[in-house]
Amino acid sequence: MFRLENITKVYSRRGVELTAIRTERLHIVAGSYVAIVGPSGSGKTTLLSMLGGMLSPTEGHVLMDDVSLYDLPIASRARIRQERIGFVFQTFNLIPYLTAQENVQVPLCLCGTPAADQKAKAAALLERVGLAERMHHKPSELSIGQQQRVALARTLANAPSVILADEPTGNLDPDSRGVVLDFFDELHRDGCTIVMVTHDAVAADRAQTWLRLEDGTILAATRTKAA
Amino acid sequence: MTLRTIVWKEIWQRPSAVVTCVLAILLGVAALVAIRHITVFSEHEVGRQLQSLGANILVLPQGASLQDYYSADQNGLTLPEERATQIMLAGLSGVERLSPRLCVPIRLEGKALTLVGILPQSEFAAKGAWETVTLFQKKAHVGCKKASCAPNPEDMRPEALATQRTVEQLGDRDAIVGADVAHQLWLKPGVAVELFDETFNVVAVLPPTGTVDDSRVFAHLHTVQRLAKTGEVVSAIEVMGCCEDAAGQLVPQLSQLLPDSRVVTISQVVQTQVGVNRLMARTSVLVVGVLVLVGGISVASAISSNVRERRREIGTLMALGATPRFISGLFLLKATWLGLAGGLGGCALGLVLAMVLGPQWAGVSVSPLLGTIAVAAVVALAVTLVAAYWPARNASQLDPCTCFQEV
Numbered sequence: 319m320f321r322l323e324n325i326t327k328v329y330s331r332r333g334v335e336l337t338a339i340r341t342e343r344l345h346i347v348a349g350s351y352v353a354i355v356g357p358s359g360s361g362k363t364t365l366l367s368m369l370g371g372m373l374s375p376t377e378g379h380v381l382m383d384d385v386s387l388y389d390l391p392i393a394s395r396a397r398i399r400q401e402r403i404g405f406v407f408q409t410f411n412l413i414p415y416l417t418a419q420e421n422v423q424v425p426l427c428l429c430g431t432p433a434a435d436q437k438a439k440a441a442a443l444l445e446r447v448g449l450a451e452r453m454h455h456k457p458s459e460l461s462i463g464q465q466q467r468v469a470l471a472r473t474l475a476n477a478p479s480v481i482l483a484d485e486p487t488g489n490l491d492p493d494s495r496g497v498v499l500d501f502f503d504e505l506h507r508d509g510c511t512i513v514m515v516t517h518d519a520v521a522a523d524r525a526q527t528w529l530r531l532e533d534g535t536i537l538a539a540t541r542t543k544a545a
Numbered sequence: 546m547t548l549r550t551i552v553w554k555e556i557w558q559r560p561s562a563v564v565t566c567v568l569a570i571l572l573g574v575a576a577l578v579a580i581r582h583i584t585v586f587s588e589h590e591v592g593r594q595l596q597s598l599g600a601n602i603l604v605l606p607q608g609a610s611l612q613d614y615y616s617a618d619q620n621g622l623t624l625p626e627e628r629a630t631q632i633m634l635a636g637l638s639g640v641e642r643l644s645p646r647l648c649v650p651i652r653l654e655g656k657a658l659t660l661v662g663i664l665p666q667s668e669f670a671a672k673g674a675w676e677t678v679t680l681f682q683k684k685a686h687v688g689c690k691k692a693s694c695a696p697n698p699e700d701m702r703p704e705a706l707a708t709q710r711t712v713e714q715l716g717d718r719d720a721i722v723g724a725d726v727a728h729q730l731w732l733k734p735g736v737a738v739e740l741f742d743e744t745f746n747v748v749a750v751l752p753p754t755g756t757v758d759d760s761r762v763f764a765h766l767h768t769v770q771r772l773a774k775t776g777e778v779v780s781a782i783e784v785m786g787c788c789e790d791a792a793g794q795l796v797p798q799l800s801q802l803l804p805d806s807r808v809v810t811i812s813q814v815v816q817t818q819v820g821v822n823r824l825m826a827r828t829s830v831l832v833v834g835v836l837v838l839v840g841g842i843s844v845a846s847a848i849s850s851n852v853r854e855r856r857r858e859i860g861t862l863m864a865l866g867a868t869p870r871f872i873s874g875l876f877l878l879k880a881t882w883l884g885l886a887g888g889l890g891g892c893a894l895g896l897v898l899a900m901v902l903g904p905q906w907a908g909v910s911v912s913p914l915l916g917t918i919a920v921a922a923v924v925a926l927a928v929t930l931v932a933a934y935w936p937a938r939n940a941s942q943l944d945p946c947t948c949f950q951e952v
Contacts, residue, residue, distance in 0.1 A: 363946075372864060372945040393868050400866025411861040415558035416551070423546040428866045436546055472865070 319348040319480065319511050320369055325378035327364055327534075338364040339375075339534040348479075351502070351512045353525035360531040362515040363484055369513060370403055370482050371395035400429050404478035406498075408485035410469040412457040418444060418468045419453040425475040443471040447501070463494030470501055481505060483514040487521045499524050548871065552878045562847065567887045569843035573836030574891025574925050575898060577829055581917045582899035584825040586909040591815045591822065601710070602792050603814070604628060604782040604799060605807040618646045618781035619659060619757070626766075626777040628803055632784065633669065637798050639791025642666060644711045645779040647769055651740060651762070654730055659761045660740060662769025662779075663706070665715040703749035706763060710783055720745035721763040724753040740764065741772035755910060821907075837928050844883065844932035848876050852940040863945035876937035877930065884929030888922040895921070 322344040329336045339361035346352055346369075354362045367373035368380050372395075374388040381387070382402075387395060399405075412421045422440035431439070444453050447467040449460075457465050466486070473481060481502070487495040499521055506512050516522050530537040556563060606622035629645040647662040701713045703721050712721070720740065722732050727750040730738075737744050745764060753759055770777060784799065786792040792810055799808045852859070859872055896913055903911035 367946045370864065393870070396863070396866050396868045399864065403866075405861075405864045407861070407864075411857060411864075413551075413858055413861070415554045416546075420546055420550075420554075424551075424862070425865045427546045427548075427551075428862075428871065433546060476866075 319350070319383065320344070320346040320513075321379075321381040321384075322368075323379045323381070325368070325375045325380065327361070327368065327373070328376045337534050339368075339531070339536075341536040344529075344536055346511065346513060348511055349506075349509050351506045351524070351526045352514065352529060353522040353527070354513065354515045354529045354531060355517070355522055356531035358517075361534040362531055364534075365531065365536075366482050366484055366513065366515050369480075370405065371398055400425065401476060402479050404473035404476070404481045406469060406473050406481060406483035406486045408488040410457070410465045410489075412465055412468055412472075414457055417454045417456055418449060418460065418464075418471075421457070421468055422471045422475055425472060429476060439475065440471070443474055444468070446474075447471045448497075462489060463491060463497065466490055466494060466498055470498065474505075478510070480511045480513070483512065483516075485516055485518075486514060487516065487518045495520065548874055548878060552875055552882070555875075556879060556882065562851070563883055566843050566847040567883055567890070570836070570840045570884060570887025570925050570929065571891040571894065573832065573840050574888050574921050575895035577832045577836060577924075578892050578895025578917060578921050579898040579902070580825050580829040580832060581921075582896065582911045582914055583903045583907050583909065584822050584829060585914060585917070586899075586903060586911045587818060587822050587825070587907045590907075590909045591818050601811055602784040602786060602795055602799065603809050604632070604784060604803060605809065606780075607805055607807050609781075609807055618661070618783075619648045620780065623647070623775065623778035623780055624782075624806055626770075626779050628806060629664075629779070629782050631802060632782065632799065635798075635802055637795055637802075639786045639788070639795055640784060641787050642709075642711050642785040643669065644783040644785070645766060646781050646783065647766055647773070647775060647778065648780045649769060649773040649775070653726070653738070653740070653762065656726075656729065658726060659757070660769055660773075661761050661763045662766035662773075663712065663715065663763050664766040666711050666713050704751060706749075707751040707754050707758065710785065712763075715748075715763075715765050716746075717765050717768050718743075718745050719748045719765065721749045721751060722747055723751050723759040723761045723763075725759040726762060727751075738762075743772065755908075818907075833924065836924065840887070840925065841928050841932040844880060844929045845936060847883075848880055848933045848936040849939075851879070852876065852936050852943075855940075856943060859940055859943050860945045863943075869941035872943075873937040873941040876940055877933055880929045880933030880937070881926065884926040885922070887929070888925030891925065892918045892921055 322341055324342055325344075326340045327338045329338055354365060356362055364373065368375055369382075371380075371382075371387045371390075379386045379388070382398065387398070390398075412418075413424065416424070419437065419440045422443050423436040426436040426439060441450070441453060444450055447470055449464060449467055449471070452460060452464060452468075457468070460468065466489075483502070486498055486502075490498065495518070502512055502514070503524060512525070514521065514525060522528060603618075604624070605618075605620065606624045609620040609622050626645055629643050632640070632643060643664075645664050649660050649662070651658055651660045703712050703715065703719075706712045706721055715721070720738055722730075722738075727733065727747075732738060732747050732750065734747055734749055736747050738747055739745075740762065751758060766779070769775075784795065786795055796808050796810055799806075859867075862872060896911075896918070899911045903909050
């Protein structure tokens with residue numbers, strides 16, 4: 319699914335160059351469930367952004383199914399995110415002035431899905447995450463756990479083959495965390511590739527593979543378990 | 546859901562954030578539309594006055610001020626009535642008619658009005674002195690095809706006063722009332738009206754003219770002189786020339802004939818108005834400049850601030866697959882709606898202001914000028930879009946990783 323070749327990402331801040339990430343080779347196979355762990359500032363989110371086609375490396379190539387992401391124009395990368403990648407954020411990033419149903423409709427709208435289909439699909443997804451009764455509520459009218467479930471429904475709207483999750487359980491109570499992780503397990507069983515940045519040992523424990531980052535360097539897979 | 550839905554819902558989420566921006570555009574457009582309407586209709590009015598009164602000359606007392614042709618006789622000063630006789634006896638070529646007038650203030654049923662004494666044309670012929678000396682003979686202006694010494698059949702009706710500025714016949718107890726006076730006091734031909742404790746018969750109601758004549762009552766000059774105890778004086782003598790050329794030649798002749806009077810033509814009277822119109826035309830150009838500057842800065846500032854506030858939302862939309870074109874579309878569409886709201890609202894407000902203030906400030910009635918309204922709306926929209934272009938472009942080039950970084 320993903321191959322990273324001779325990747326370096328250097329940030330320049332006030333004339334000082336900082337290497338956020340450096341790795342010669344990394345391969346994430348399709349259908350795998352990977353947890354990226356490591357201390358804060360180790361480059362986890364940088365890696366996730368590069369996998370999502372949102373942050374170009376200073377050097378090297380990021381290949382998705384043998385296509386070099388950053389050799390594609392911006393619009394083509396956006397199209398890949400629309401069709402194949404789903405993001406889950408720590409703070410959910412729901413659009414505050416849209417209802418739960420409208421938030422789930424956003425990826426469908428970006429794909430050009432007709433309005434009637436958008437509504438029907440969003441309603442079905444919200445029902446799947448147990449929020450059929452909260453469809454017309456705005457994010458501020460939902461609990462934290464409910465907001466993350468709306469965000470999950472939004473992630474699933476375009477049936478992505480890859481889910482890139484940035485601390486998906488970081489703000490959740492144990493019950494909500496369980497719901498989210500159960501969803502990830504279900505998606506993984508359905509063949510979805512999941513790459514999750516996390517500090518949460520319980521969440522990381524669900525993954526097949528742990529990649530540990532320290533000072534921008536990917537250490538060898540520190541753990542691999544059977545699916 | 547579409548791009549439009551997202552923009553619409555975002556605007557209604559915080560309407561106060563766009564009010565200042567819309568207000569800046571709205572006020573600029575309103576000022577532009579109002580000034581332009583008043584200027585255009587004022588220019589039309591000047592043109593109309595020049596066309597209809599171009600051959601007219603006013604003989605006024607020295608020291609009389611001039612603001613408006615129609616109210617020039619209302620200056621409080623007088624000159625002897627015999628000046629009219631002098632003009633007649635001089636036999637100047639191109640003089641078609643004379644209309645000496647005396648204005649006195651009166652109250653009629655509690656309303657302050659102006660009573661104007663006028664001398665009917667029939668009485669000039671009846672003046673013994675003129676007949677005996679036979680010096681008064683109307684002389685046609687040489688080469689002028691408009692010259693007409695014979696009275697027009699239309700001039701015989703008292704209503705002709707509104708357009709011809711004279712009447713052929715008017716009895717001692719006859720009164721002619723302006724359109725507004727008739728409307729306010731329920732007067733119509735045949736009814737009696739009390740002036741200076743004497744009863745007058747209303748013989749005609751003038752059609753509306755849009756001038757001070759609408760709020761005047763006209764009676765025989767000598768009756769007004771007697772009732773107001775002014776003696777044989779007049780406020781002004783209107784000299785109707787046969788054409789503008791004749792008027793031009795008459796002015797120096799009249800000035801020489803009546804050295805203690807002020808002789809002016811209609812073009813001199815409207816000169817001030819023409820100057821005001823030029824000033825307003827220049828002001829409207831200035832207003833366009835201010836609209837471009839203030840409106841543009843306001844829109845650019847509002848959209849830039851909106852982009853800053855929504856960085857994480859923009860990053861999230863990009864993560865979900867929004868293209869740079871979609872992101873810039875969010876802000877350009879918003880700017881379009883703000884421009885349309887400000888532009889159309891400004892056009893409506895400007896038009897109302899022009900219709901209300903036009904008659905009061907410039908003495909002109911204003912009706913909508915579709916071309917001006919369209920240009921103002923297009924200018925507002927163009928300014929808004931140009932001002933929003935850079936912030937929208939910046940938004941489309943934002944680092945999508947802000948959806949992670951601002952956690």
